[in-house]
Amino acid sequence: MSEHHIVSPKIYFIIFGTLMICTILTVVAAEIDLNQYFPGLNVIVALTIAVFKASLVVLFFMHAKYSPKRTQLVIIASIFWLAVMLFMTMSDYISRPWL
Amino acid sequence: MHRTGELFGQYKTMEQQRETAALGMWIFLSTEVLFFGGLFMTYTLNRSTYPDIFSEASKTIRLSLGAVNTVVLIASSLTMAMAVWSSQTGKKKLLTLFLIATLALGCVFLGIKAIEYHEKYVEHHIPGWNYQFEPNADVATNAHTQLFFSLYFGMTGLHALHMIVGAGLLIWLIKESLRGRFTPEYNTPVENIGLYWHFVDIVWIFLFPLLYLIDRH
Numbered sequence: 001m002s003e004h005h006i007v008s009p010k011i012y013f014i015i016f017g018t019l020m021i022c023t024i025l026t027v028v029a030a031e032i033d034l035n036q037y038f039p040g041l042n043v044i045v046a047l048t049i050a051v052f053k054a055s056l057v058v059l060f061f062m063h064a065k066y067s068p069k070r071t072q073l074v075i076i077a078s079i080f081w082l083a084v085m086l087f088m089t090m091s092d093y094i095s096r097p098w099l
Numbered sequence: 100m101h102r103t104g105e106l107f108g109q110y111k112t113m114e115q116q117r118e119t120a121a122l123g124m125w126i127f128l129s130t131e132v133l134f135f136g137g138l139f140m141t142y143t144l145n146r147s148t149y150p151d152i153f154s155e156a157s158k159t160i161r162l163s164l165g166a167v168n169t170v171v172l173i174a175s176s177l178t179m180a181m182a183v184w185s186s187q188t189g190k191k192k193l194l195t196l197f198l199i200a201t202l203a204l205g206c207v208f209l210g211i212k213a214i215e216y217h218e219k220y221v222e223h224h225i226p227g228w229n230y231q232f233e234p235n236a237d238v239a240t241n242a243h244t245q246l247f248f249s250l251y252f253g254m255t256g257l258h259a260l261h262m263i264v265g266a267g268l269l270i271w272l273i274k275e276s277l278r279g280r281f282t283p284e285y286n287t288p289v290e291n292i293g294l295y296w297h298f299v300d301i302v303w304i305f306l307f308p309l310l311y312l313i314d315r316h
Contacts, residue, residue: 004114006187007180016177023169027162030312042316046308054301061180061297063121071122078129082136089140090147 005066015060022053104285117287124291128298135302138254142309145250149243154314156232156247159224161215165311168211169303175204176300183293186276186286194289195276201296202269205262212259216252224248251310258306261299268292 026049034041059065064075110116146153182197223231225248232244272292275281281289 004117004187006184009181009184012177012180012184016173019173020170023166023173026308026312027166030162030308030315033316035316043313046313047305050305050308053304057176057297057301057304061176061300062294067121068118071118071125074122074125074129078132081129082132085133085136085140086143090143093144093147 005063007060007063007066011060015056018056019053022049025049102285102287103280104282113284117290120287120291121294124294128294131298135254135257138250138257139305139309142250142254145246149246152240152243153247155240156244156251157310157314159222160251160311161218162311162315164211164215165307168208169307171204171208171211172300172303175201175208176297178204179293179296182272183286183290186281186289187283189283191276191279191281194281195273198269198273198276198289202266202273205266205269209259209262209266212255219248219252225252254306254310258299258302261302265292265296265299268295 026046029045029049030042034045038044058075064072104113106113106116110119178197178200182194182201185191185194185197219225223229224244226245230241230245230248232241236244269292272289275288
């Protein structure tokens with residue numbers, strides 16, 4: 001096992017700066033009507049930025065990048081089960097009128 | 100008995116002991132992902148069923164307050180991360196300062212949230228007997244916007260409850276840090292409560308666009 005990894009304040013501040021820029025971006029993007037170019041583009045842009053922000057928090061603030069594979073597996077498993085719930089339930093509700 | 104960083108018998112190294120503590124916290128957090136996930140699921144389903152009426156309701160909550168709260172919460176994540184770093188490098192005074200800063204930012208977040216809830220109260224937008232979306236709103240509009248506000252209060256309320264629990268944990272951390280209990284050898288409570296705090300931040304990172312942003316244009 002490697003020595004306990006300590007993430008430096010420099011990385012924390014860079015991540016914080018990036019998160020702030022993304023917050024401004026997402027607010028600006030929400031004010032523009034992107035749906036005229038592609039239906040639902042406003043939602044896609046907002047959620048893409050949110051997923052990117054959340055990934056930065058998990059990887060750096062929560063040290064997932066420096067964690068053992070076993071911890072990373074738990075993180076991936078939680079996202080996987082969330083995806084199963086969203087995907088299965090939505091596909092059920094969306095396909096009901098098709099009958 | 101107070102733990103001070105001794106190696107317990109079932110572990111071979113300190114590193115293994117530390118990783119096991121973090122793993123346990125992550126397993127708890129994965130149950131939290133599904134806990135909030137159910138609410139996100141309900142929101143997604145109802146929003147796709149009533150897109151226009153959800154859009155109308157979403158526009159009545161104040162974007163500026165939500166945006167400021169996002170900044171406040173991400174800043175509190177930074178101070179929490181810095182608190183973890185301070186405990187890992189043995190800077191005891193800095194640790195206490197960063198923990199107090201995190202608690203203060205958490206309280207600012209809850210204060211702004213209270214202002215937002217009060218606005219909704221004044222506007223009769225709290226689901227219940229006195230609910231009215233706007234004067235002379237028809238029954239269907241009242242019913243479906245009420246669905247939005249039920250989800251709004253349910254999701255932000257559960258999030259706020261997690262913040263209150265986090266604030267309580269921070270008060271305990273501050274108390275223990277003042278006694279000088281956390282050292283580079285033993286700082287598991289700081290690291291694990293840090294993980295919890297960042298998780299609550301992530302929930303807000305998704306709540307903000309879903310409730311405040313996507314229907315704003």
